[in-house]
Amino acid sequence: xxxxxxxxxxxxxxxxxxxxxxxxxxxxxxxxxxxxxxxxxxxxxxxxxxxxxxxxxxxxxxxxxxxxxxxxxxxxxxxxxxxxxxxxxxxxxxxxxxxxxxxxxxxxxxxxxxxxxxxxxxxxxxxxxxxxxxxxxxxxxxxxxxxxxxxxxxxxxxxxxxx
Amino acid sequence: xxxxxxxxxxxxxxxxxxxxxxxxxxxxxxxxxxxxxxxxxxxxxxxxxxxxxxxxxxxxxxxxxxxxxxxxxxxxxxxxxxxxxxxxxxxxxxxxxxxxxxxxxxxxxxxxxxxxxxxxxxxxxxxxxxxxxxxxxxxxxxxxxxxxxxxxxxxxxxxxxxxxxxxxxxxxxxxxxxxxxxxxxxxxxxxxxxxxxxxxxxxxxxxxxxxxxxxxxxxxxxxxxxxxxxxxxxxxxxxxxxxxxxxxxxxxxxxxxxxxxxxxxxxxxxxxxxxxxxxxxxxxxxxxxxxxxxxxxxxxxxxxxxxxxxxxxxxxxxxxxxxxxxxxxxxxxxxxxxxxxxxxxxxxxxxxxxxxxxxxxxxxxxxxxxxxxxxxxxxxxxxxxxxxxxxxxxxxxxxxxxxxxxxxxxxxxxxxxxxxxxxxxxxxxxxxxxxxxxxxxxxxxxxxxxxxxxxxxxxxxxxxxxxxxxxxxxxxxxxxxxxxxxxxxxxxx
Numbered sequence: 047x048x049x050x051x052x053x054x055x056x057x058x059x060x061x062x063x064x065x066x067x068x069x070x071x072x073x074x075x076x077x078x079x080x081x082x083x084x085x086x087x088x089x090x091x092x093x094x095x096x097x098x099x100x101x102x103x104x105x106x107x108x109x110x111x112x113x114x115x116x117x118x119x120x121x122x123x124x125x126x127x128x129x130x131x132x133x134x135x136x137x138x139x140x141x142x143x144x145x146x147x148x149x150x151x152x153x154x155x156x157x158x159x160x161x162x163x164x165x166x167x168x169x170x171x172x173x174x175x176x177x178x179x180x181x182x183x184x185x186x187x188x189x190x191x192x193x194x195x196x197x198x199x200x201x202x203x204x205x206x207x208x209x
Numbered sequence: 210x211x212x213x214x215x216x217x218x219x220x221x222x223x224x225x226x227x228x229x230x231x232x233x234x235x236x237x238x239x240x241x242x243x244x245x246x247x248x249x250x251x252x253x254x255x256x257x258x259x260x261x262x263x264x265x266x267x268x269x270x271x272x273x274x275x276x277x278x279x280x281x282x283x284x285x286x287x288x289x290x291x292x293x294x295x296x297x298x299x300x301x302x303x304x305x306x307x308x309x310x311x312x313x314x315x316x317x318x319x320x321x322x323x324x325x326x327x328x329x330x331x332x333x334x335x336x337x338x339x340x341x342x343x344x345x346x347x348x349x350x351x352x353x354x355x356x357x358x359x360x361x362x363x364x365x366x367x368x369x370x371x372x373x374x375x376x377x378x379x380x381x382x383x384x385x386x387x388x389x390x391x392x393x394x395x396x397x398x399x400x401x402x403x404x405x406x407x408x409x410x411x412x413x414x415x416x417x418x419x420x421x422x423x424x425x426x427x428x429x430x431x432x433x434x435x436x437x438x439x440x441x442x443x444x445x446x447x448x449x450x451x452x453x454x455x456x457x458x459x460x461x462x463x464x465x466x467x468x469x470x471x472x473x474x475x476x477x478x479x480x481x482x483x484x485x486x487x488x489x490x491x492x493x494x495x496x497x498x499x500x501x502x503x504x505x506x507x508x509x510x511x512x513x514x515x516x517x518x519x520x521x522x523x524x525x526x527x528x529x530x531x532x533x534x535x536x537x538x539x540x541x542x543x544x545x546x547x548x549x550x551x552x553x554x555x556x557x558x559x560x561x562x563x564x565x566x567x568x569x570x571x572x573x574x575x576x577x578x579x580x581x582x583x584x585x586x587x588x589x590x591x592x593x594x595x596x597x598x599x600x601x602x603x604x605x606x607x608x609x610x611x612x613x614x615x616x617x618x619x620x621x622x623x624x625x626x627x628x629x630x631x632x633x634x635x636x637x638x639x640x641x642x643x644x645x646x647x648x649x650x651x652x653x654x655x656x657x658x659x660x661x662x663x664x665x666x667x668x669x670x671x672x673x674x675x676x677x678x679x680x681x682x683x684x685x686x687x688x689x690x691x692x693x694x695x696x697x698x699x700x701x702x
Contacts, residue, residue: 175277176269180330180342183219184349187323191353193226194316 048088055081060137072110079103210255211280212269214290214329217244218322225322229315238305241318245298245325252291260287260684264695266335281335281397283695284684288535289332289463291681292542295666296454297325300447303550303659306652307447307557317357317445324350324451328459337385337468338395344381344427344460348374351456355444366443373426373436380423381464384416401472401693413473420468421482428461430520431490434513438497441512442505442562446553449505453512454546458538462516466523466689474693475526483524488615490517491622499629503562504552507633508545514626515541515588521619522603523689525610532686533602536678540587540595540670547584547663551577554652554660555637559645564633569642573649576657578638580664585634587667589627595670 058078065071079102086095221244228236259265264283269276282290301318308314327347334340352374356367389395391412392403404413422433429437437457441449469479494514501507519541522534554577555570556562571578587594590601600623607616651657670677688695 173277174338176279176330176334176336176339177342179215179219179278180327180339180346183215183323183326183330183346184342186219186222187320187327187346187349187353190222190226190316190319190323191349194313194320194353195356195359197313197316 048085051081051085051088054078055085064134068114069111072107072114075110076103076107079107210251211267211282211333212271212276212278213251214248214333215326217248218326218329222319222322222326225315225319229313234309234314237315237318238301241322242298242301242305244322245294245301248329249291249294249298252287252294256282256287256290257680260284264688279335280333282333284686284688285463285467285535286332288539288681288685289459290329292539293325293328293332293455293459296451296542296546297321299546299659299662300450300454300550302662303450303553303656304447305655307553307656308445309653310557311358311445317354320350320354320357321448321451323347324354324456328455331459332463335398336396337388337400337472340464340467341378341381341385344464345378347456347460348378348427351448351452354448355440355452357445357448358443363443366439370436370440373433377423377426377433380419380426384419384423387412387416387419397467397472397695401474404473405693414478417469417473417479420465421486424461424465424468425486426461428457428465428516428520429513430461430486430516431493431513434490434494437513438506438509441509441549442503446505446549446556449508449553450546450549453509453549454542457512457516458519458542462519462523462538465520470523470526470531470689470692471695472693480524480526483520484612484615487517487519487521487524488618488622490514490520491619492517492625495622495625495629499625499632502564504555504564504567504633504637505549505562507564507629508548508552511548511588511626511629512541512545514622515545517622518600518603518619521615522599522606525603525606525612527606527610528686528690529602529609530606531689532678532682533599533606535685535689536602536674536682537596537599539677539682540599540667543663543666543670544584544587544596547580547660547667548588550656550660550663551581551584554656557656558649558652564636566645567637567643568640568646569638570646570649571638572642573646574638574651576651576661580660581638582634583664583667585630587671589630590623591627593671595667595674598671598674 055078058074058081062071062074062078065074079098083095083099083103086092086098221240225237225240228240259267259282264281267280267282269278269280301321304314304317304321308317311317324347327343327345327350330343331340331347334343352367352371355370356363385395388400388403391407391409392400394400394403425433426436441452444452469475469483473479491514494510494512494517498507498510498514501510515537519534519538522530522532522537524530524534552562554574555567558574559567559570561567583594587596590596600619604616604619607613607619652660
């Protein structure tokens, strides 16, 4: 089951990158996120699965599709011929390295378990409080960025000033 | 007390969009500058005495109630806090005049403060994952600040910056995930102890490569530099100063140094990689700067070159090399911020960034011209200014480490730097005054005041360099010189 979900995740992620229509690319990414969410559920990371499914597969996909619809540009992304081959080659090389090196390497490493264990809320509130402050900061930065970039009052006309 | 470095800018950032409704200019200007002055004074008076006995861990409190947040302060993080606070304060003062024509000052300062809180959080963290979170916090704010002008150039540069920065973050996160899987922790102490116990060299090599690519992208080290020449010139001048002056150092050099020296321990292989990348950056940045006609683009390429010196010094790994690298990091924050602020003043007065169209501006903008000359001579390493001493320390460290070829190349790089900065000064400020600029006036008071402060600091640090080294830099070099022992002392952090 894990292997099936993993293959689905990798396949749809690759399609999202290779696809030349933005809409199809966004949908492939959403399907890849669903596979990832299912994988997380399967492995017992329920909270991570819920976040992945709701935020990445749901919210982000809606944002992508809205943005694509609003821009109304043609979906094709112009690319050079070389660029079309870069990702498949990189992907193939990564898969070879993964099969030849990483599997053998990770098998040799005895993982230390449990120094950051506990329930989700316990980990978040008791062990990772500092990260929580950082997350608040990241969200604040996003909100402030939207306020600043979509502000109503006139800009400064810098674009014209540039040579 | 250390929590104030994060919570003060973050709270003020939350309040500013609301306060901006009451007062569009005065309150945002006043509060942002006051907050930065407060953090600067706090660093000098409050934080510096804390490290007299070495590094400290401080538990954060909220209205005297303890929080599950522990902050790590040692000489290296203190130096970074000081650099961030100093440059941020000057940038806030400069922004009073410069940001007038952009509008939305409250939003601008709010984003700037979030970026500063992110950088402060990063340097006070003793945990790899927390470093990643605060790295993202500073990065998200910086994307918006680069695009703040909303012109086509700014938006394109911000998008490019965002894309490459996301790749960098992915490399960093992947490396942290691998280390967590192997060692069972993400705290500096837990990772250092785990790697020591397990003796997994290949894995450390892979993680080092991932961190190098991730933090190298953030630091704009060659060959990971392609985003910087677009992003830094496109941003408003004070943001260019913040990005080149401190952000690339905090999110790139600081994080890389902390991991490589403090958690992994510097190996001969890492020394070779860092010194070679440092020298390559010096030359690629300097040679690319020579051909630039856009003043801010030239400065951006120069940043790549100067970051090369910092990485070269730290990469040597000897006490003197680390000291020289850190000294150059601090100096570069001063003179590169100064040069970007000057470029902003020129651009605002003339409406152009093209060096071909300038000329003779010293006659109409004397303060900007003089401070710009000081900045250029400092960055080129002319004695007795601050840049001379830091470059000298790096070159002596290279000679001591028997890296003579690299020492010669470092000197050569400095000569090229002097050359293109003299060209910049000649084209912009000297010679015959272009007819079009006869009606140009000196930059407004607050902008000039900020550049004068930075120019004076370049001179003062150069003249009083033993004091600056003893007070701020030696504790930082000592902290790094202890290698992984600092992290091992903080196991369970």
